[in-house]
Structures are given as C-alpha cells and as structure tokens.
Amino acid sequence: MRSLAARGPRAAAKVGQRRGVADWDAVWSSPEPPAFHLPAASQNLEERIGWLTEGCFDKKALGRALVPLCGASLDVPYLASLGLHTVGIEFSGPACDEASRLWALQRTPAEVSSTVAVHGSLREPAAPSCESLREDGARGSVALLRGDLFAVPPAALEPFGVVWDRGGVTSLSADTIRASLRAIPAGELADLPPVDPAAAAEGASAAVVGRAYFSRLAALSVPGARLLIETLAVEGGEPAGMEADTILAALGGSGWERAELFSRRDVTGLYPDMQVQGKLVEVLVGAVRA
Numbered sequence: 352m353r354s355l356a357a358r359g360p361r362a363a364a365k366v367g368q369r370r371g372v373a374d375w376d377a378v379w380s381s382p383e384p385p386a387f388h389l390p391a392a393s394q395n396l397e398e399r400i401g402w403l404t405e406g407c408f409d410k411k412a413l414g415r416a417l418v419p420l421c422g423a424s425l426d427v428p429y430l431a432s433l434g435l436h437t438v439g440i441e442f443s444g445p446a447c448d449e450a451s452r453l454w455a456l457q458r459t460p461a462e463v464s465s466t467v468a469v470h471g472s473l474r475e476p477a478a479p480s481c482e483s484l485r486e487d488g489a490r491g492s493v494a495l496l497r498g499d500l501f502a503v504p505p506a507a508l509e510p511f512g513v514v515w516d517r518g519g520v521t522s523l524s525a526d527t528i529r530a531s532l533r534a535i536p537a538g539e540l541a542d543l544p545p546v547d548p549a550a551a552a553e554g555a556s557a558a559v560v561g562r563a564y565f566s567r568l569a570a571l572s573v574p575g576a577r578l579l580i581e582t583l584a585v586e587g588g589e590p591a592g593m594e595a596d597t598i599l600a601a602l603g604g605s606g607w608e609r610a611e612l613f614s615r616r617d618v619t620g621l622y623p624d625m626q627v628q629g630k631l632v633e634v635l636v637g638a639v640r641a
Contacts, residue, residue, distance in 0.1 A: 379422070379445035388422060392429035393517055395581045395635050399613065402637060403513055403579045404433065413512025417571060419500050420519030423450035431491030435513060438494045440503065447497045454493055501531040504542045505570045514571075514578040520564050520601070521582050521593050525555035528563060544570040557593055561601025569606025569640055576640040578607055583618070587629035595634045607638035 378385050396403070407413035416430045421439030423446055431437040441447050496503070529551040535543065549555055550563035568578060584594040593601070595612050602610045613635040622631055 375443040376445050379443050379449055385422070387518060389425065392426050393424075393581060395614075395633075396426055396429070396515060396517070396579065399579055399635070399637070400433070403515065403577050404435070405577065406575070407435070407512045407577075413573060413575065415509060415511045416513035416515065417511040417568070418515050418517075419568060420516075420522060421450065421495075422446045423453050424517065425453065426515060426517060427493055427495075428454045430513070430515065431493045434491045436492050436494075438496060438508065438511070440496045440498065440500050442497070442499055444497065447495055450495055454495070499531050499534065500564075500567060501528065501546065502535050502539070502543070503571070504539070505544065506542065508571060510573040510576070511571055512573055512576045514568050514576060516568070516578065517581045518583065520561050520580065520598070521584075523560050523564055525551055525553060525560055528555075528560065557597050558600040561593060561598065562603070562605045565602055565605035565607055565638075572640045574640055578638045578640070580634075580636045580638075582634050584632050584634060585627050585629045586632055593634070594632065595636065598634065598636050602636070602638050606641055608641045610636060610638040612636055 414435055416435040416437040418424060418427050418430070418437065418439045421427055421441050422443075424439070427437050427439045427450070439450065441450065528546065532540075532546060532551060544567060546563050547559065547566075550559050565578075569576075572578075580598060582593050582598065584597075586594060595615050599610050599612065615632060615634050617630055618633045619627075619631040
C-alpha cells in the first residue's frame with residue numbers, strides 16, 4: 352500500500368470510495384492509474400505468501416489461485432510466477448484490457464490467456480501437474496475471465512486452493528449485488544449458489560454484503576483453501592472500506608473458519624493529501640475454508 356502515496360493527492364483522494372457498477376469502466380479508462388493500483392505485487396501478499404500457499408504444492412487440487420475483482424493487479428502474474436495456475440476475475444472491460452497489456456510485460460513464467468466472457472467459453476490454460484510445480488522452470492499460468500463474480504458457475508471452473516482479495520470486498524455494496532443478480536439470465540440462476548436476499552436489500556450492512564461475497568469465494572474453493580484479505584478502512588469519521596471487526600463478522604457463516612487478524616496498522620501518515628475525516632487503517636485478515 353505504501354506505493355500509493357507517491358502518486359500525489361489527486362490519485363490518493365480516490366482511495367476507499369465506494370463506486371457503482373457502471374463507474375469502474377471510467378476509473379480504468381482514465382489516463383492516470385487508479386490510486387489503488389500498485390506498480391508491483393502487494394507487499395502484504397509477498398510477506399504472507401508462505402502462510403497463503405502452505406500445503407498447496409502437496410496436493411494438485413490446492414495448486415490454483417483466485418484473485419477476484421482483480422483489476423489489472425500485478426499480484427496475478429506474481430502468484431503465477433510461483434508455479435500456481437492463477438485466475439483473475441474482473442468486471443470492467445477497460446480493466447481487462449489493461450491487465451492483458453501489463454501481465455504480458457511481466458518477466459514471470461505466466462502465460463496470459465485471452466479475455467473470455469463468463470457466459471461464453473470458460474476454458475482455461477491447462478494447469479501444470481502437481482509433480483512439476485516445484486521443478487526448475489516450472490510454469491504457472493494466468494487466465495483472465497471478464498465478467499461478474501456472482502455470475503460464475505462454480506461447476507465451470509476447477510476449484511481454488513488459494514484466494515487473494517486485495518480490497519475487492521470493499522468495492523461491493525447492496526446496489527452492486529442487486530445489479531449483478533438482475534443481469535443474470537433467469538435460466539442460469541439455478542446453476543449458481545444462492546445469494547442471501549438480505550445482502551441485496553436496501554441499506555444492507557457491510558458485514559452482510561461481505562458475507563455474500565465471501566460465500567461466493569468459498570463456493571469456488573476447495574476445503575482447506577486459504578483466503579488472505581487486505582483492506583483499507585477509515586475509523587472515527589465517514590465510513591469507508593471495512594474494518595477488522597466487520598471483515599471477521601462477514602467471514603462468520605460464509606464457509607470460512609479459523610479467521611485470524613494478522614495485522615491492523617495506522618497508515619494515515621502514508622497519505623498526507625488524502626481528504627478523510629478520521630484515521631486510515633490497513634487491515635490484513637486470513638481464513639481457511641471449512
């Protein structure tokens with residue numbers, strides 16, 4: 352998160368704002384990168400990668416990583432460079448275009464796939480065998496799926512053993528979930544995990560919205576999968592993001608257990624130009640799928 356401060360007040364002022372479904376195309380079409388986009392893999396991801404990937408190279412079913420609402424995050428090719436078959440799911444077309452460009456430039460073993468439509472072909476690059484993952488020169492792979500996370504049928508993808516969410520949960524609201532459900536053809540809803548109606552209700556709490564999101568991630572994961580969450584939150588003023596207690600509450604009853612708060616630190620000093628009323632806090636939480 353430290354890299355955000357270097358981009359100046361105009362970019363930093365966007366951090367933590369909730370945006371509607373239609374706004375993300377405008378964000379990624381801007382000539383200036385969004386404030387949340389880092390020019391390298393997340394420092395928190397790199398520092399906790401041992402915990403996140405523990406055991407994933409011992410079982411083929413665990414050697415797959417999901418980055419939901421990925422934008423053009425360089426965390427995706429980073430995970431692939433470790434030998435994981437990594438899938439990013441992103442709603443915005445301009446974000447997918449930028450991801451395809453940036454990921455192809457990374458000096459990693461990752462192979463960048465073509466962007467595909469969720470309701471079209473979901474075929475992905477073949478995952479490397481479990482035995483080859485740790486061999487010298489083992490290749491991970493990258494698949495970029497353009498579409499709505501809530502519209503992805505779990506049966507269409509091999510389940511994941513590693514899930515990394517850098518702020519995705521904070522970009523959701525009851526409005527975005529409602530829009531997602533309305534856009535899914537009625538005949539396809541039966542193939543999707545149900546969404547708690549309370550999460551799409553007007554004024555739904557952040558914890559309820561988060562529970563719907565984490566439930567969807569659990570549906571796409573194998574038992575024993577590990578989830579690492581990084582968010583920013585504003586304390587003591589206008590609510591923005593999700594604080595630790597909200598994330599832990601959202602994880603409860605969503606298919607994840609053994610949730611643990613890894614760190615919670617004041618990062619207000621990193622964003623001197625950001626216009627927030629209160630304290631800016633970075634939160635890192637881990638959980639294991641039941």
